[in-house]
Amino acid sequence: MKTYFIRHSSALDLDDATIKLLRTGNYIAIHYPTDKNGNFEDGDSTSLDPNDYDGRGKSSLKKLHEIASNGGYVFSVYRGFEGAKLGFVKPGSKVKILKGLWGRKGAYSGREAVIKVIQLDRSKELSAAESISFKSVQPRQGTICHWRKVGSRVRSKLEGYVEKTVGSLTPDLQEVMCMEFLRSGAAEKYNLPKLIHTLAPVGRTLKDIDILGVSENNRIISAQVTYHDLSHSAWKLSKLDAYNGQGNYTMYFCKCDKPNMVNGHIIFPIDLVFKEFCENDKNGTLWFNQVMGE
Structure with a gap:
């Protein structure tokens, strides 16, 4: 199975409580609130169809569906948390909607945020010290991506064994x-x-x-x-x-x-x-x- 890197950073523009909810609730998430319908002023888009979005919104939601459908291992970082979370998504999972609040980055602070999420089937938290060897090679940009460079290390760490080769x-x-x-x-x-x-x-x-x-x-x-x-x-x-x-x-x-x-x-x-x-x-x-x- 593939391994994915997911970044829950200030770019999501979610408040601290929502970021904490994502981490403690074992969610991986994206927040692309604007679809092609142009109704953003009435609220975030609730569509789960990648074709309803343009650009990064489309590609990120498509990637989220790929993970849910095929399953895979994930390495997630969350704003305000120095460590990281390893997780496994079982094949046949579903992308769902989770409600939270916008953060202070833009002009919509406190407004309801509609977040597209997958809940991990199982997970393991790493401390800052435990995660540093992973973070030293993490992708530098983007919210969600297939993480080829890390090889089998995320899977091995989560499953509790290391192939010594x-x-x-x-x-x-x-x-x-x-x-x-x-x-x-x-x-x-x-x-x-x-x-x-x-x-x-x-x-x-x-x-x-x-x-x-x-x-x-x-x-x-x-x-x-x-x-x-x-x-x-x-x-x-x-x-x-x-x-x-x-x-x-x-x-x-x-x-x-x-x-x-x-x-x-x-x-x-x-x-x-x-x-x-x-x-x-x-x-x-x-x-x-x-x-x-x-």
Whole structure:
């Protein structure tokens, strides 16, 4: 089943009591009050048909119906609540109307608000500390969306089990894992350069490089991280050619059988990183449990 991200923020323009009602009542919701009929001044639209709306109202209500019909896992954040809520929507659920009050953002403070909602079949609240590893990769915009990047982590956390594999980590956490591996004694076992400090945020700053840092012998380490097979990602490996000079290290973490050297680049199995760091290293095991919210 798909996982969805839902944001209940000030953009909904609902008062604090209504936001609290949504959270404590296990609701996920959208508030698009204006339909094509032009009767908004008489009150919010009560239509549950996406075709009665334009733009974001139409697409958001359509997405809500998709979740209700097909079911899925959700990660919801609510204004004024520092944590988050994980939930499950069973297939065949219904989108319904819930009444609340408008907030203070616009000119309709205190007016009745007609909110389109789904009630979660079951849920679990996360504290601020428990939710931070999820929020660090949450979508930056929009009210409701299919959340591909989080993988199976929401489902695993809600269901109370964690698949201990590389695939259970989102791509950004795979990058962090490889960085922490290079800092650890586990890397020295394979005569890899030991990372002393980084020179850029992991995975976000440079187009061709996921990890950029300095080794203990004062050489630059430039690394790419991918969960694809080496045979299917030669073009990504070639991106490292420009950084492979003056005694510096270039590394490529990917799915492959064993450590190797290709065109001057250190090739290292990402599954072996997981085994040596997340399973065999005490600090790495602690890191994995913490980022997975255990």
